[in-house]
Amino acid sequence: xxxINVGLLGIGTVGGGTWDVLSRNADEIxxxxxxxxxxxxxxxxxxxxxxxxxxxxxxxxxxxxxxxxSPEIEIVVELIxxxxxxxxxxxxxxxxxxHVVTANKALLATHGNEIFAAAQKKGVMVAFEASxxxxxxxxxxxxxxxxxxxIEWIAGIINGTSNFILSEMRDxxxxxxxxxxxxxxxxxxxxxxxxxxxxxxxxxxxxxxxSLAFGIKVDQSAVYVEGISSIASEDLEWADELGYRVKLLGxxxxxxxxxxxxxxxxxxxxxxxxxxxxxxxxxxxVDADAITPITLVGPGAGGMATASSVVSDIGDIAxxxxxxxxxxxxxxxxxxxxAPMQRHEGGYYIRLLAVDKPGTAxxxxxxxxxxNISLESIVQRHRGERPHxxxxxGRSSEPVPVILITYATTEDAVRKALxxxxxxxxxxxxxQVIRIExx
Amino acid sequence: xxxINVGLLGIGTVGGGTWDVLSRNADEIxxxxxxxxxxxxxxxxxxxxxxxxxxxxxxxxxxxxxxxxSPEIEIVVELIxxxxxxxxxxxxxxxxxxHVVTANKALLATHGNEIFAAAQKKGVMVAFEASxxxxxxxxxxxxxxxxxxxIEWIAGIINGTSNFILSEMRDxxxxxxxxxxxxxxxxxxxxxxxxxxxxxxxxxxxxxxxSLAFGIKVDQSAVYVEGISSIASEDLEWADELGYRVKLLGxxxxxxxxxxxxxxxxxxxxxxxxxxxxxxxxxxxVDADAITPITLVGPGAGGMATASSVVSDIGDIAxxxxxxxxxxxxxxxxxxxxAPMQRHEGGYYIRLLAVDKPGTAxxxxxxxxxxNISLESIVQRHRGERPHxxxxxGRSSEPVPVILITYATTEDAVRKALxxxxxxxxxxxxxQVIRIExx
Numbered sequence: 001x002x003x004i005n006v007g008l009l010g011i012g013t014v015g016g017g018t019w020d021v022l023s024r025n026a027d028e029i030x031x032x033x034x035x036x037x038x039x040x041x042x043x044x045x046x047x048x049x050x051x052x053x054x055x056x057x058x059x060x061x062x063x064x065x066x067x068x069x070s071p072e073i074e075i076v077v078e079l080i081x082x083x084x085x086x087x088x089x090x091x092x093x094x095x096x097x098x099h100v101v102t103a104n105k106a107l108l109a110t111h112g113n114e115i116f117a118a119a120q121k122k123g124v125m126v127a128f129e130a131s132x133x134x135x136x137x138x139x140x141x142x143x144x145x146x147x148x149x150x151i152e153w154i155a156g157i158i159n160g161t162s163n164f165i166l167s168e169m170r171d172x173x174x175x176x177x178x179x180x181x182x183x184x185x186x187x188x189x190x191x192x193x194x195x196x197x198x199x200x201x202x203x204x205x206x207x208x209x210x211s212l213a214f215g216i217k218v219d220q221s222a223v224y225v226e227g228i229s230s231i232a233s234e235d236l237e238w239a240d241e242l243g244y245r246v247k248l249l250g251x252x253x254x255x256x257x258x259x260x261x262x263x264x265x266x267x268x269x270x271x272x273x274x275x276x277x278x279x280x281x282x283x284x285x286v287d288a289d290a291i292t293p294i295t296l297v298g299p300g301a302g303g304m305a306t307a308s309s310v311v312s313d314i315g316d317i318a319x320x321x322x323x324x325x326x327x328x329x330x331x332x333x334x335x336x337x338x339a340p341m342q343r344h345e346g347g348y349y350i351r352l353l354a355v356d357k358p359g360t361a362x363x364x365x366x367x368x369x370x371x372n373i374s375l376e377s378i379v380q381r382h383r384g385e386r387p388h389x390x391x392x393x394g395r396s397s398e399p400v401p402v403i404l405i406t407y408a409t410t411e412d413a414v415r416k417a418l419x420x421x422x423x424x425x426x427x428x429x430x431x432q433v434i435r436i437e438x439x
Numbered sequence: 440x441x442x443i444n445v446g447l448l449g450i451g452t453v454g455g456g457t458w459d460v461l462s463r464n465a466d467e468i469x470x471x472x473x474x475x476x477x478x479x480x481x482x483x484x485x486x487x488x489x490x491x492x493x494x495x496x497x498x499x500x501x502x503x504x505x506x507x508x509s510p511e512i513e514i515v516v517e518l519i520x521x522x523x524x525x526x527x528x529x530x531x532x533x534x535x536x537x538h539v540v541t542a543n544k545a546l547l548a549t550h551g552n553e554i555f556a557a558a559q560k561k562g563v564m565v566a567f568e569a570s571x572x573x574x575x576x577x578x579x580x581x582x583x584x585x586x587x588x589x590i591e592w593i594a595g596i597i598n599g600t601s602n603f604i605l606s607e608m609r610d611x612x613x614x615x616x617x618x619x620x621x622x623x624x625x626x627x628x629x630x631x632x633x634x635x636x637x638x639x640x641x642x643x644x645x646x647x648x649x650s651l652a653f654g655i656k657v658d659q660s661a662v663y664v665e666g667i668s669s670i671a672s673e674d675l676e677w678a679d680e681l682g683y684r685v686k687l688l689g690x691x692x693x694x695x696x697x698x699x700x701x702x703x704x705x706x707x708x709x710x711x712x713x714x715x716x717x718x719x720x721x722x723x724x725v726d727a728d729a730i731t732p733i734t735l736v737g738p739g740a741g742g743m744a745t746a747s748s749v750v751s752d753i754g755d756i757a758x759x760x761x762x763x764x765x766x767x768x769x770x771x772x773x774x775x776x777x778a779p780m781q782r783h784e785g786g787y788y789i790r791l792l793a794v795d796k797p798g799t800a801x802x803x804x805x806x807x808x809x810x811n812i813s814l815e816s817i818v819q820r821h822r823g824e825r826p827h828x829x830x831x832x833g834r835s836s837e838p839v840p841v842i843l844i845t846y847a848t849t850e851d852a853v854r855k856a857l858x859x860x861x862x863x864x865x866x867x868x869x870x871q872v873i874r875i876e877x878x
Contacts, residue, residue: 021587021729031654031767032586129584135730137584145568145576147471148460148750215470273736276715281731290460290747291574292720294737297712304729311587321760328470 003036004318007073007098009064009089010080011042011050014103014130017307018077019053022314029311033318037311039077043067068093075317077310078102083110094118094126101313103130103306109204112211112218113333116325126325127313132205133158133282135305136298137312142212142286143327149288151213155251155266155437158205160280160300161189161196162228162248166265167278170236170245176229188280198227199248199263206250206261209284211326213252214259217333218326223250224341226264235351235432238403239267242349242377245275249437258337260344267349267436273297344411347376347436350404352421353428354380360426364402367420371413379403399428405436442475443757446512446537448503448528449519450481450489453542453569456746457516458492461753468750472757476750482506507532514756516749517541522549533557533565540752542569542745548643551650551657552772555764565764566752571644572597572721574744575737576751581651581725582766588727590652594690594705594876597644599719599739600628600635601667601687605704606717609675609684615668627719637666638687638702645689645700648723650765652691653698656772657765662689663780665703674790674871677842678706681788681816684714688876697776699783706788706875712736783850786815786875789843791860792867793819799865803841806859810852818842838867844875 008015022029022037030036043064044050050060061067068076068089076093078100080086086107091114093100100119102108108115108131119126129139133156142151157163161183168179180197183189195201203223211218228248239246244267252261268275273295277283282300287293299305326333354360361380368375380402406414418431447454461468461476469475482503483489489499500506507515507528515532517539519525525546530553532539539558541547547554547570558565568578572595581590596602600622607618619636622628634640642662650657667687678685683706691700707714712734716722721739726732738744765772793799800819807814819841845853857870 017729024728025587025589028589028654029587031771032582034763034768136733137580140579140584141576143471144755145579145751146747147754148464148468148747150464150467215467271715271717273712273715276710276712278710288747289463290456290743292738292741292744294575294735296733296735298733299731302731305731308585308587308727308729312584315586316583319762323758324473329473332470 001035003038004074005038005040005072006075006077006314007041007043007067007070008039009043009067009076009078011044011053012079013303014306014310015079016053017303018079018310021304021307021311029315033315035318037314037318041067041070041073064089065092068098069096073098075099075101075314077314078104081106083107087111087115090115091118094122094124097122097124099125099127099317101127101310101317103128103310105131105204105208109207109218109220112208113330117330119325120330125317125322127316128208128325129313130306130309132208133284133298134300134302135308136282136284136296136300137309138209138284138296139212141296142209143323146286146288146294147327149290151254151286151288153251153253153287154209154213154284155249155274156206156209156282156284157247157274157277158250158282158284158300159196159202159248160282161193162202163277164188164280165197166228166231166236166246166248169231169233170240173233175233176231197229199225202248202250202263206252206263209250210252210259210261211333213286214254215326215328215333216259217335222261222338224262224264228265230432231265232432234401235434238351239349242403242405243270244268244436245270246434247274251437255339257343258339260339262341262344265434267434269438342410342412342415344435345408347408347438348406348414349434349436350406350414350418351432352402352404353399354402355426355428356398356400361402363424363426364421367417367424368404368406370420371409371417373409373413373417374407376405376407440474442477443513444477444479444511445514445516445753446480446482446506446509447478448482448506448515448517450483450492451518452742453745453749454518455492456742457518457749460743460746460750468754472754474757476753476757480506480509480512503528504531507537508535512537514538514540514753516753517543520545522546526550526554529554530557533561533563536561536563538564538566538756540566540749540756542567542749544570544643544647548646548657548659551647552769556769558764559769564756564761566755567647567764568752569745569748571647572723572737573739573741574747575721575723575735575739576748577648577723577735578651580735581648582762585725585727585733586766588729590693590725590727592690592692592726593648593652593723594688594713595645595648595721595723596686596713596716597689597721597723597739598635598641598687599721600632601641602716603627603719604636605667605670605675605685605687608670608672609679612672614672615670636668638664641687641689641702645691645702648689649691649698649700650772652725653693654765654767654772655698656774661700661777663701663703667704669871670704671871673840674873677790678788681844682709683707683875684709685873686713690876694778696782697778699778701780701783704873706873708877781849781851781854783874784847786847786877787845787853788873788875789845789853789857790871791841791843792838793841794865794867795837795839800841802863802865803860806856806863807843809859810848810856812848812852812856813846815844815846
C-alpha cells in the first residue's frame, strides 16, 4: 500500500516530537499501521528552524492555509494551539476532505461540537488522543475499550503543574508560593500560571472527557472551577493525618439531576490509585456499571509523550479506523443537563480558625446540625498537640484550628452553615473548604 | 444498518455477563458501534440453564459446531475455555468466515500463532481483550494506543489470586497457607490452586502481552516461571523495612541478547504505581522509548468486568475495525530470541539463615565478591532487633537471618555465589532469592 502523506501544522515541542517518533520508529509503525506514514509537508512560521529539524526530508512552508489545501496531504496534524487560526485551519482542512489529528484541548473545548459536526458531514476523522493526559491513551479507552459500559463517574489528575505543586507542598512541607516558584524554575509552570493553577486547563480537558464518557456535547461552561492557590501546607498536613491526600481533580459524575462537572482541590483516600500519583504525572479513574474502577496513569505532558498519542491517532487513521470523535454520531450527543454545584453531594473537610472561648465548639456544632450535617470527625487542637495535653501557657488567648470532616451532605448546606457560623463571630478569617471524593 | 448477529459459545460466568452487559447497555452500545449488536444464538451443554438466562430472546442449542457454521452468525464469541474443543471450534468458525472474540488465554498462549495465521488468511478478526487482565483495556492500549512506541519493558500483576494472597500475607502478617485458604474460602482460588500460585496463568498472559509488545510469536515455553508458594511472611516484612513490596510479576524486557520473559515473585519499590495494587486487582506497566511508564489498573476477573472487554471487542468488529491480532501481519511476527534466565541482570534480595559463629559474614561476603556481586545493603539480625542491642541470653546458639540486597548483577553470579556459600556450610536450609525490579 502506498504511504499516507501527513501535513504538520507547527513543529515546536510536540511537532518536533512527532517528527522524531515517526522517524525513529518508522518500521515498527509501518508494520502496525499496515502502510508507511510520511510527513511530507510542514508549515511553521519559523521556516528556518523547521528546516533544521526536517533536514530536507519534508517540504517546509510558512503558510498553514496552503498546507490544509494541498492535494497530496491526507491527514493534517494541528499543533499550533490557540482557538482562532487553529479553528480556521482545521475547518478548512475538513472542507478539503482531510482527516485531522489535534492536541488542542482549548480548540475542542471551545469549538469541538462545530468541528465534529463538520467532520461528520465530510466523513473524515478528527482524532485527539493527545489533547488530554499527554501520552496516556485515555481517549481510546473511553471511546472504545470501555464502550460496553454505562460510565457513572470519571475523575482525573490532568494538570501536571498543579499536581507537581501539591506534591512538592506535601513532600517538603513548603507553602504554595514556594512550590509554584519551584515549578516555574523547572519549566513545569508558565510565567503566568493562572490557567493551570486556577483549574481552567483541567476544566477544558474534563469537558472533553465528560463528552466521551456520557455522550454529551462538549460544554466547558458547564464545569464548576476552583483552583489550588488557596491550599495551605497545613491542609496537606491535616489531610495526611486524616488519611487523605489533596489533589486537583476534574470530576464528572452522573447524578439524578444531570451530569455534574467540576474541578476543585479534592481530598482522596490515601489508598486509592489516584492518591499515589505524584509530580507531573497524570491519572484518570473511570467507574462504570460493569467494572470496578479502572485507572490509567502516565506522562501528562512532554513533547515525546504527547507525540506518542499523536502518532497513535495517525496510525489509527492509516489503518482505516473510522470512529465518531465522541464515540457516536454528533447528532446523538445530548446537551448536558448541568447539575448545579449547590446540589453537589459529598463529604467535606472544613478548617476553621476558632476563637478560643467557651461555647465556640457548641455554636459551630449547632449551626451544622441546623443544616442536617453529620460529622465523621472533629478535631480541635493545634496539629501535633496531644488531645489532652494539659494547660499550655497563653493558650487561651490564641485561636485554635478546628477541623471538621462531614458525612455526605450538600454544597448548599455547607455554605449555609458556614455563613451562619460567620455571623456568630466565633471564627476568624475565611473557612477552608475541600470536598472529599471517596471513590 | 442492520444488527450484527453474535453467536455465544458458552454462557457461564463471563458468557452470562456478556449477555447482561449487551442487554442492559444496548442503546449505548448501539450508538457507539453504529449498529445494534444481537446475540441470536447460544450454544451451551446445559441447555436448560442457558434458556433460563436468555428467556426466549435467543435460540439455544447444545451443539457448538452447529453454531460456528450457522450462516446468520457474523461474530463467534468463544467462552468455553480449554484448548481442545475451543481450538477446533475457533478454527472452524474462522474457516466459515466468522470473526472471533475470545477470553481464552490458554488457547492463545498455546495455539495463538496457528489461529492468527488462519484468521489472517480468511481476512477475519480475532479479538482477545478479555484474555489478559479482565476489564482492563491493556490489549488495545498496547496494539493501538502505544503503537508509536518502541516498547522496552512491560510488567504486570495479572493473576488476582496470587496478588490477593500476597496482599493478605502482608496486611495481616499471616503465612502463605493461611492466605491461600482465605482466598479459597472467598472463591478467589481454585481447590487446586497450582495453576495460579505457581505462575502458569501469569505466564500464559505474559506470552500474549509480550507478543503484542515486541512483535514476537506467542511462545509460552520461552517464559521462565517461578511461583509464590515459597514466599514467607518474613520476606514481606523485610521487604517493607527495606522499602519494597513483593508482587508476582510477569515481566518481558528487550535486552541485547533477545526478549527476556519471566514470571516470579518480585520486589518493587513501594512508591511505584504497581506496588500499590492490592487484592485481586490487576495492573500492567509499560515503559517505552517515547514515554515515561504508563500503568493501567483495574479489575482482572469477574464476569461483568471480563464481559466488558468481550463487548468492547464485539463493538470494534461491529464498527468495522480490522486490526491484525498482534498489531501486525502474522508473517511479520519474529520468533522470540529467548534471553536465557542465567543471563538475567538485576538486583537481588537474598535471605540466608546463617550459623552464628565467627567468620560467617566474612565467608558470605567473600563468596559474593568472588562473583563480582556488590552489596547495596546487608542486615544481620533478627527483625525488629536493634543493631546494637547488647547481649541477648542464648543468642549465640541461634542461627541469624542475613538479608542481602545486591546491586545489579546476573542470575548466574548469584546462583554460583550461593552454591559456594552452601558448600562452606555457614548457612542452614535453602536461601530465599527474590529478584528486584526497579522500573
